Amino acid sequence: MSTIRRAGAAVAALLALTALAGCTSNPVAARPTSAAPTAAASTPAPTPTTPPPTQVAADATPVSIKCRTLVPTAVVKALNPDFTVVRGWQPEDSDPSHRLADLNGTTCRWTTPAGDVLEVSVAKPSVGDGTSLKNDLVLRSQSVPTFGGEAYFQVVDHVGQADVFRGRTWVFLRSNKFFEPGDASAVVAAALKSLGYGPKPTATPTPTPTAPVTPGATPAPTAG
Known part of the structure:
Protein backbone atom coordinates (compact mmCIF):
# COMPACT_ATOMS: atom_id res chain seq x y z
CA MET A 1 0.00 0.00 0.00
CA SER A 2 2.83 2.39 0.81
CA THR A 3 4.38 1.62 -2.59
CA ILE A 4 1.21 2.67 -4.40
CA ARG A 5 1.07 5.92 -2.35
CA ARG A 6 4.68 6.72 -3.21
CA ALA A 7 4.01 6.10 -6.91
CA GLY A 8 0.92 8.32 -6.80
CA ALA A 9 2.84 11.08 -5.10
CA ALA A 10 5.55 10.91 -7.73
CA VAL A 11 2.96 11.18 -10.52
CA ALA A 12 1.31 14.14 -8.79
CA ALA A 13 4.64 15.92 -8.42
CA LEU A 14 5.42 15.34 -12.09
CA LEU A 15 2.06 16.79 -13.14
CA ALA A 16 2.60 19.84 -10.95
CA LEU A 17 6.00 20.52 -12.50
CA THR A 18 4.52 20.18 -15.98
CA ALA A 19 1.73 22.65 -15.17
CA LEU A 20 4.21 25.12 -13.72
CA ALA A 21 6.35 24.94 -16.84
CA GLY A 22 3.29 25.59 -18.97
CA CYS A 23 2.47 28.72 -17.02
CA THR A 24 5.93 30.24 -17.20
CA SER A 25 6.84 29.50 -20.81
CA ASN A 26 5.73 31.85 -23.62
CA PRO A 27 6.50 30.16 -26.93
CA VAL A 28 4.04 32.30 -28.94
CA ALA A 29 4.82 35.77 -27.57
CA ALA A 30 3.81 38.52 -30.05
CA ARG A 31 6.64 40.15 -31.94
CA PRO A 32 7.03 43.85 -31.25
CA THR A 33 5.49 45.81 -34.12
CA SER A 34 7.66 48.45 -35.71
CA ALA A 35 6.38 52.02 -35.62
CA ALA A 36 4.68 53.24 -38.75
CA PRO A 37 6.94 55.44 -40.86
CA THR A 38 6.34 59.12 -40.24
CA ALA A 39 5.80 61.56 -43.06
CA ALA A 40 8.78 63.70 -43.94
CA ALA A 41 8.65 67.14 -42.35
CA SER A 42 7.89 69.93 -44.75
CA THR A 43 10.91 71.97 -45.69
CA PRO A 44 10.51 75.67 -44.81
CA ALA A 45 11.00 78.22 -47.52
CA PRO A 46 14.63 79.34 -47.74
CA THR A 47 15.45 82.70 -46.22
CA PRO A 48 18.41 84.92 -47.10
CA THR A 49 21.43 84.24 -44.93
CA THR A 50 23.52 87.06 -46.35
CA PRO A 51 23.42 90.55 -44.84
CA PRO A 52 21.53 93.34 -46.61
CA PRO A 53 23.42 95.05 -49.42
CA THR A 54 25.66 97.96 -48.54
CA GLN A 55 25.33 101.43 -50.02
CA VAL A 56 27.96 103.88 -51.19
CA ALA A 57 27.90 106.94 -48.93
CA ALA A 58 29.60 109.12 -51.55
CA ASP A 59 26.66 108.57 -53.90
CA ALA A 60 24.00 109.47 -51.34
CA THR A 61 22.37 112.84 -50.75
CA PRO A 62 22.59 114.03 -47.11
CA LYS A 77 3.17 109.63 -27.50
CA ALA A 78 0.18 107.94 -29.12
CA LEU A 79 2.36 104.85 -29.59
CA ASN A 80 3.55 104.99 -25.98
CA PRO A 81 3.08 108.03 -23.71
CA ASP A 82 6.36 107.26 -21.91
CA LEU A 100 21.17 105.21 -42.88
CA ALA A 101 23.57 107.09 -40.63
CA ASP A 102 26.39 105.98 -42.95
CA LEU A 103 24.56 107.67 -45.81
CA ASN A 104 24.59 111.00 -43.93
CA GLY A 105 20.93 110.59 -43.14
CA THR A 106 18.94 111.51 -40.04
CA THR A 107 18.52 108.87 -37.32
CA CYS A 108 16.12 109.31 -34.39
CA ARG A 109 15.47 107.16 -31.34
CA TRP A 110 12.89 107.25 -28.54
CA THR A 111 12.94 105.04 -25.43
CA THR A 112 10.92 104.39 -22.27
CA PRO A 113 12.02 103.43 -18.73
CA ALA A 114 10.44 100.01 -19.36
CA GLY A 115 12.78 99.38 -22.30
CA ASP A 116 10.48 100.08 -25.26
CA VAL A 117 12.18 101.59 -28.28
CA LEU A 118 11.24 103.46 -31.46
CA GLU A 119 13.70 104.32 -34.22
CA VAL A 120 12.89 106.36 -37.32
CA SER A 121 15.61 107.16 -39.84
CA VAL A 122 15.65 108.70 -43.29
CA ALA A 123 18.32 108.75 -46.01
CA LYS A 124 18.66 109.22 -49.77
CA PRO A 125 20.84 106.52 -51.34
CA SER A 126 21.73 106.54 -55.02
CA VAL A 127 19.24 105.16 -57.53
CA GLY A 128 21.30 101.99 -57.94
CA ASP A 129 21.67 101.42 -54.22
CA GLY A 130 17.97 102.01 -53.71
CA THR A 131 17.15 99.39 -56.33
CA ALA A 151 7.09 99.49 -48.65
CA TYR A 152 7.98 96.36 -46.68
CA PHE A 153 7.50 95.00 -43.16
CA GLN A 154 9.12 92.19 -41.19
CA VAL A 155 9.75 91.15 -37.59
CA VAL A 156 13.37 90.50 -36.61
CA ASP A 157 14.14 89.23 -33.08
CA HIS A 158 10.70 90.34 -31.84
CA VAL A 159 11.20 93.85 -33.23
CA GLY A 160 9.03 94.99 -36.13
CA GLN A 161 10.71 97.03 -38.83
CA ALA A 162 9.44 98.81 -41.91
CA ASP A 163 11.24 100.05 -45.02
CA VAL A 164 9.39 102.70 -47.02
CA PHE A 165 10.56 104.21 -50.31
CA ARG A 166 9.44 107.38 -52.08
CA GLY A 167 11.62 108.15 -55.07
CA ARG A 168 15.16 108.13 -53.69
CA THR A 169 13.97 108.71 -50.12
CA TRP A 170 14.33 105.71 -47.82
CA VAL A 171 12.52 105.78 -44.46
CA PHE A 172 13.42 103.04 -42.00
CA LEU A 173 11.43 102.39 -38.81
CA ARG A 174 11.80 99.78 -36.08
CA SER A 175 10.14 99.25 -32.69
CA ASN A 176 9.24 96.45 -30.33
CA LYS A 177 5.75 98.02 -30.39
CA PHE A 178 5.35 97.06 -34.05
CA PHE A 179 3.78 93.60 -34.16
CA GLU A 180 2.17 94.02 -37.58
CA PRO A 181 2.17 96.68 -40.32
CA GLY A 182 -0.87 98.45 -38.90
CA ASP A 183 1.03 99.24 -35.69
CA ALA A 184 3.52 101.34 -37.67
CA SER A 185 1.06 103.03 -40.04
CA ALA A 186 0.60 106.26 -38.02
CA VAL A 187 4.36 106.79 -37.61
CA VAL A 188 4.95 106.01 -41.30
CA ALA A 189 2.28 108.49 -42.38
CA ALA A 190 3.65 111.22 -40.10
CA ALA A 191 7.22 110.77 -41.34
CA LEU A 192 6.17 110.80 -45.00
CA LYS A 193 4.09 113.92 -44.46
CA SER A 194 7.01 115.70 -42.79
CA LEU A 195 9.20 114.78 -45.78
CA GLY A 196 6.68 116.22 -48.23
CA TYR A 197 5.11 112.93 -49.32
CA GLY A 198 1.80 113.29 -47.53
CA PRO A 199 -1.56 113.44 -49.31
CA LYS A 200 -2.06 116.58 -51.36
CA PRO A 201 -4.59 118.98 -49.83
CA THR A 202 -7.89 119.27 -51.64
CA ALA A 203 -8.36 122.67 -53.26
CA THR A 204 -11.27 124.65 -51.82
CA PRO A 205 -13.54 125.94 -54.60
CA THR A 206 -13.74 129.73 -54.80
CA PRO A 207 -17.35 131.00 -54.73
CA THR A 208 -18.45 133.00 -57.79
CA PRO A 209 -19.30 136.59 -56.82
CA THR A 210 -22.87 137.74 -57.55
CA ALA A 211 -24.02 141.28 -58.27
CA PRO A 212 -25.92 142.90 -55.42
CA VAL A 213 -29.70 143.33 -55.96
CA THR A 214 -31.11 146.83 -55.36
CA PRO A 215 -34.39 146.79 -53.40
CA GLY A 216 -37.37 147.51 -55.72
CA ALA A 217 -35.33 147.04 -58.88
CA THR A 218 -36.72 144.80 -61.56
CA PRO A 219 -34.41 141.80 -62.08
CA ALA A 220 -32.87 141.59 -65.52
CA PRO A 221 -34.65 139.16 -67.82
CA THR A 222 -32.92 135.89 -68.41
CA ALA A 223 -32.34 134.59 -71.88
CA GLY A 224 -34.45 131.68 -72.90
Whole structure:
Protein backbone atom coordinates (compact mmCIF):
# COMPACT_ATOMS: atom_id res chain seq x y z
CA MET A 1 0.00 0.00 0.00
CA SER A 2 2.83 2.39 0.81
CA THR A 3 4.38 1.62 -2.59
CA ILE A 4 1.21 2.67 -4.40
CA ARG A 5 1.07 5.92 -2.35
CA ARG A 6 4.68 6.72 -3.21
CA ALA A 7 4.01 6.10 -6.91
CA GLY A 8 0.92 8.32 -6.80
CA ALA A 9 2.84 11.08 -5.10
CA ALA A 10 5.55 10.91 -7.73
CA VAL A 11 2.96 11.18 -10.52
CA ALA A 12 1.31 14.14 -8.79
CA ALA A 13 4.64 15.92 -8.42
CA LEU A 14 5.42 15.34 -12.09
CA LEU A 15 2.06 16.79 -13.14
CA ALA A 16 2.60 19.84 -10.95
CA LEU A 17 6.00 20.52 -12.50
CA THR A 18 4.52 20.18 -15.98
CA ALA A 19 1.73 22.65 -15.17
CA LEU A 20 4.21 25.12 -13.72
CA ALA A 21 6.35 24.94 -16.84
CA GLY A 22 3.29 25.59 -18.97
CA CYS A 23 2.47 28.72 -17.02
CA THR A 24 5.93 30.24 -17.20
CA SER A 25 6.84 29.50 -20.81
CA ASN A 26 5.73 31.85 -23.62
CA PRO A 27 6.50 30.16 -26.93
CA VAL A 28 4.04 32.30 -28.94
CA ALA A 29 4.82 35.77 -27.57
CA ALA A 30 3.81 38.52 -30.05
CA ARG A 31 6.64 40.15 -31.94
CA PRO A 32 7.03 43.85 -31.25
CA THR A 33 5.49 45.81 -34.12
CA SER A 34 7.66 48.45 -35.71
CA ALA A 35 6.38 52.02 -35.62
CA ALA A 36 4.68 53.24 -38.75
CA PRO A 37 6.94 55.44 -40.86
CA THR A 38 6.34 59.12 -40.24
CA ALA A 39 5.80 61.56 -43.06
CA ALA A 40 8.78 63.70 -43.94
CA ALA A 41 8.65 67.14 -42.35
CA SER A 42 7.89 69.93 -44.75
CA THR A 43 10.91 71.97 -45.69
CA PRO A 44 10.51 75.67 -44.81
CA ALA A 45 11.00 78.22 -47.52
CA PRO A 46 14.63 79.34 -47.74
CA THR A 47 15.45 82.70 -46.22
CA PRO A 48 18.41 84.92 -47.10
CA THR A 49 21.43 84.24 -44.93
CA THR A 50 23.52 87.06 -46.35
CA PRO A 51 23.42 90.55 -44.84
CA PRO A 52 21.53 93.34 -46.61
CA PRO A 53 23.42 95.05 -49.42
CA THR A 54 25.66 97.96 -48.54
CA GLN A 55 25.33 101.43 -50.02
CA VAL A 56 27.96 103.88 -51.19
CA ALA A 57 27.90 106.94 -48.93
CA ALA A 58 29.60 109.12 -51.55
CA ASP A 59 26.66 108.57 -53.90
CA ALA A 60 24.00 109.47 -51.34
CA THR A 61 22.37 112.84 -50.75
CA PRO A 62 22.59 114.03 -47.11
CA VAL A 63 19.30 114.43 -45.24
CA SER A 64 19.01 116.68 -42.19
CA ILE A 65 15.73 117.06 -40.30
CA LYS A 66 14.93 117.43 -36.61
CA CYS A 67 13.47 114.36 -34.94
CA ARG A 68 10.46 116.19 -33.54
CA THR A 69 9.80 117.47 -37.05
CA LEU A 70 10.24 114.08 -38.68
CA VAL A 71 7.77 112.48 -36.25
CA PRO A 72 5.75 114.94 -34.14
CA THR A 73 5.69 114.30 -30.40
CA ALA A 74 1.93 113.69 -30.42
CA VAL A 75 2.36 110.77 -32.83
CA VAL A 76 5.16 109.28 -30.73
CA LYS A 77 3.17 109.63 -27.50
CA ALA A 78 0.18 107.94 -29.12
CA LEU A 79 2.36 104.85 -29.59
CA ASN A 80 3.55 104.99 -25.98
CA PRO A 81 3.08 108.03 -23.71
CA ASP A 82 6.36 107.26 -21.91
CA PHE A 83 8.52 107.68 -25.02
CA THR A 84 11.21 110.38 -24.81
CA VAL A 85 13.69 111.28 -27.51
CA VAL A 86 17.34 110.27 -27.09
CA ARG A 87 19.20 113.48 -27.95
CA GLY A 88 22.33 113.15 -30.05
CA TRP A 89 21.74 109.45 -30.65
CA GLN A 90 24.19 107.69 -32.95
CA PRO A 91 23.29 104.08 -33.81
CA GLU A 92 25.88 101.41 -33.13
CA ASP A 93 27.30 99.33 -35.97
CA SER A 94 25.04 96.41 -35.03
CA ASP A 95 21.90 98.54 -35.25
CA PRO A 96 20.12 98.39 -38.66
CA SER A 97 19.62 102.17 -38.49
CA HIS A 98 23.40 102.54 -38.75
CA ARG A 99 23.10 101.96 -42.51
CA LEU A 100 21.17 105.21 -42.88
CA ALA A 101 23.57 107.09 -40.63
CA ASP A 102 26.39 105.98 -42.95
CA LEU A 103 24.56 107.67 -45.81
CA ASN A 104 24.59 111.00 -43.93
CA GLY A 105 20.93 110.59 -43.14
CA THR A 106 18.94 111.51 -40.04
CA THR A 107 18.52 108.87 -37.32
CA CYS A 108 16.12 109.31 -34.39
CA ARG A 109 15.47 107.16 -31.34
CA TRP A 110 12.89 107.25 -28.54
CA THR A 111 12.94 105.04 -25.43
CA THR A 112 10.92 104.39 -22.27
CA PRO A 113 12.02 103.43 -18.73
CA ALA A 114 10.44 100.01 -19.36
CA GLY A 115 12.78 99.38 -22.30
CA ASP A 116 10.48 100.08 -25.26
CA VAL A 117 12.18 101.59 -28.28
CA LEU A 118 11.24 103.46 -31.46
CA GLU A 119 13.70 104.32 -34.22
CA VAL A 120 12.89 106.36 -37.32
CA SER A 121 15.61 107.16 -39.84
CA VAL A 122 15.65 108.70 -43.29
CA ALA A 123 18.32 108.75 -46.01
CA LYS A 124 18.66 109.22 -49.77
CA PRO A 125 20.84 106.52 -51.34
CA SER A 126 21.73 106.54 -55.02
CA VAL A 127 19.24 105.16 -57.53
CA GLY A 128 21.30 101.99 -57.94
CA ASP A 129 21.67 101.42 -54.22
CA GLY A 130 17.97 102.01 -53.71
CA THR A 131 17.15 99.39 -56.33
CA SER A 132 19.46 96.88 -54.63
CA LEU A 133 17.74 97.53 -51.30
CA LYS A 134 14.29 96.93 -52.77
CA ASN A 135 15.35 93.75 -54.56
CA ASP A 136 16.78 92.38 -51.32
CA LEU A 137 13.64 93.25 -49.33
CA VAL A 138 11.49 91.35 -51.83
CA LEU A 139 13.30 88.19 -50.65
CA ARG A 140 13.53 88.80 -46.92
CA SER A 141 10.43 90.87 -46.13
CA GLN A 142 6.72 91.29 -46.93
CA SER A 143 5.27 93.96 -49.19
CA VAL A 144 2.85 96.39 -47.52
CA PRO A 145 0.56 98.09 -50.08
CA THR A 146 -1.29 100.00 -47.34
CA PHE A 147 1.78 102.17 -46.74
CA GLY A 148 1.52 103.39 -50.32
CA GLY A 149 4.32 103.42 -52.87
CA GLU A 150 6.89 100.68 -52.25
CA ALA A 151 7.09 99.49 -48.65
CA TYR A 152 7.98 96.36 -46.68
CA PHE A 153 7.50 95.00 -43.16
CA GLN A 154 9.12 92.19 -41.19
CA VAL A 155 9.75 91.15 -37.59
CA VAL A 156 13.37 90.50 -36.61
CA ASP A 157 14.14 89.23 -33.08
CA HIS A 158 10.70 90.34 -31.84
CA VAL A 159 11.20 93.85 -33.23
CA GLY A 160 9.03 94.99 -36.13
CA GLN A 161 10.71 97.03 -38.83
CA ALA A 162 9.44 98.81 -41.91
CA ASP A 163 11.24 100.05 -45.02
CA VAL A 164 9.39 102.70 -47.02
CA PHE A 165 10.56 104.21 -50.31
CA ARG A 166 9.44 107.38 -52.08
CA GLY A 167 11.62 108.15 -55.07
CA ARG A 168 15.16 108.13 -53.69
CA THR A 169 13.97 108.71 -50.12
CA TRP A 170 14.33 105.71 -47.82
CA VAL A 171 12.52 105.78 -44.46
CA PHE A 172 13.42 103.04 -42.00
CA LEU A 173 11.43 102.39 -38.81
CA ARG A 174 11.80 99.78 -36.08
CA SER A 175 10.14 99.25 -32.69
CA ASN A 176 9.24 96.45 -30.33
CA LYS A 177 5.75 98.02 -30.39
CA PHE A 178 5.35 97.06 -34.05
CA PHE A 179 3.78 93.60 -34.16
CA GLU A 180 2.17 94.02 -37.58
CA PRO A 181 2.17 96.68 -40.32
CA GLY A 182 -0.87 98.45 -38.90
CA ASP A 183 1.03 99.24 -35.69
CA ALA A 184 3.52 101.34 -37.67
CA SER A 185 1.06 103.03 -40.04
CA ALA A 186 0.60 106.26 -38.02
CA VAL A 187 4.36 106.79 -37.61
CA VAL A 188 4.95 106.01 -41.30
CA ALA A 189 2.28 108.49 -42.38
CA ALA A 190 3.65 111.22 -40.10
CA ALA A 191 7.22 110.77 -41.34
CA LEU A 192 6.17 110.80 -45.00
CA LYS A 193 4.09 113.92 -44.46
CA SER A 194 7.01 115.70 -42.79
CA LEU A 195 9.20 114.78 -45.78
CA GLY A 196 6.68 116.22 -48.23
CA TYR A 197 5.11 112.93 -49.32
CA GLY A 198 1.80 113.29 -47.53
CA PRO A 199 -1.56 113.44 -49.31
CA LYS A 200 -2.06 116.58 -51.36
CA PRO A 201 -4.59 118.98 -49.83
CA THR A 202 -7.89 119.27 -51.64
CA ALA A 203 -8.36 122.67 -53.26
CA THR A 204 -11.27 124.65 -51.82
CA PRO A 205 -13.54 125.94 -54.60
CA THR A 206 -13.74 129.73 -54.80
CA PRO A 207 -17.35 131.00 -54.73
CA THR A 208 -18.45 133.00 -57.79
CA PRO A 209 -19.30 136.59 -56.82
CA THR A 210 -22.87 137.74 -57.55
CA ALA A 211 -24.02 141.28 -58.27
CA PRO A 212 -25.92 142.90 -55.42
CA VAL A 213 -29.70 143.33 -55.96
CA THR A 214 -31.11 146.83 -55.36
CA PRO A 215 -34.39 146.79 -53.40
CA GLY A 216 -37.37 147.51 -55.72
CA ALA A 217 -35.33 147.04 -58.88
CA THR A 218 -36.72 144.80 -61.56
CA PRO A 219 -34.41 141.80 -62.08
CA ALA A 220 -32.87 141.59 -65.52
CA PRO A 221 -34.65 139.16 -67.82
CA THR A 222 -32.92 135.89 -68.41
CA ALA A 223 -32.34 134.59 -71.88
CA GLY A 224 -34.45 131.68 -72.90
